[in-house]
Amino acid sequence: MKEIPIKRIMIKIDKLHKSNRKTVSLQILPGGKLIVRAPKNITQLELDRIILNHSNWIMKKKELLKNHFVMKKEFSEGEQFLFLGNSYTLIFSDITKSIILSENLYINPEKEHIAEKLIHNFYRNKAKEIIRARVFYYALKFGYQFKSIRITSAKKRWGSCSYNGNLNFSWRLIMAPEEIIDYVVVHELVHLRIKNHSKVFWDKVASLMPDYYVRRNWLKKNGHLLDL
Numbered sequence: 001m002k003e004i005p006i007k008r009i010m011i012k013i014d015k016l017h018k019s020n021r022k023t024v025s026l027q028i029l030p031g032g033k034l035i036v037r038a039p040k041n042i043t044q045l046e047l048d049r050i051i052l053n054h055s056n057w058i059m060k061k062k063e064l065l066k067n068h069f070v071m072k073k074e075f076s077e078g079e080q081f082l083f084l085g086n087s088y089t090l091i092f093s094d095i096t097k098s099i100i101l102s103e104n105l106y107i108n109p110e111k112e113h114i115a116e117k118l119i120h121n122f123y124r125n126k127a128k129e130i131i132r133a134r135v136f137y138y139a140l141k142f143g144y145q146f147k148s149i150r151i152t153s154a155k156k157r158w159g160s161c162s163y164n165g166n167l168n169f170s171w172r173l174i175m176a177p178e179e180i181i182d183y184v185v186v187h188e189l190v191h192l193r194i195k196n197h198s199k200v201f202w203d204k205v206a207s208l209m210p211d212y213y214v215r216r217n218w219l220k221k222n223g224h225l226l227d228l
Helices: 044-053 055-065 109-142 171-175 178-191 199-208 212-225
Strands: 002-006 009-013 015-019 025-028 034-039 080-083 086-092 099-101 105-107 148-152 159-161 166-170
Touching: 009 034, 009 055, 025 055, 034 044, 044 055, 080 109, 080 171, 086 109, 099 109, 105 109, 109 148, 109 166, 109 171, 109 178, 159 178, 166 171, 166 178, 171 178, 178 199, 178 212, 199 212
Parallel strands: 015 034, 086 105, 148 166
Antiparallel strands: 002 009, 025 034, 080 086, 099 105, 159 166
16 A cells, blocks of 8 residues: 655555556545545656645545444344335344335244345345336436346446446445436436546437436436445
């Protein structure tokens, strides 16, 4: 880990990933860690200059996210679980099925020892059902064609689009409100035709979803909550 003096402030790069990419990406994780992704051939001088140019943004994001830790779930009765933007209380109750989501999240007491597995499987299955439905809805509505939809366990990428037309979405999105899921879906559909984040790309997203920036900001602010 390297510390870089900038305007009398020590900005620590917690992780530096170098690859064949062409641009530098700066990411602040919950807790305030700075992750930098950079081209393999970047010089230290170039990296220092980029950190300097973005120092104000880095410090503001670090301050904003320094206390954004999410306690790891214990899957015990009384815990709160997000689903489609709503919070549900985990209750062990005599139900006919292993797991039921209604006004609360119910699990049969006989299955308490596998509560974590049940909840993860429930979320993944619901993500596959609901996210796929939203993809088909918007693809038909806006005239996009794709090859496949895959639900992944990605923690850092809500969605992605491959060059051959395959769409990938993290199952964790199922914890977000439906309008946030829709934003990620439309975002990746547009990537089927525009493979970058140029102004042309964002203009196209805006033409399909005029309030996309509100949804994108929600995800940036609350994305750290979408985990179990």
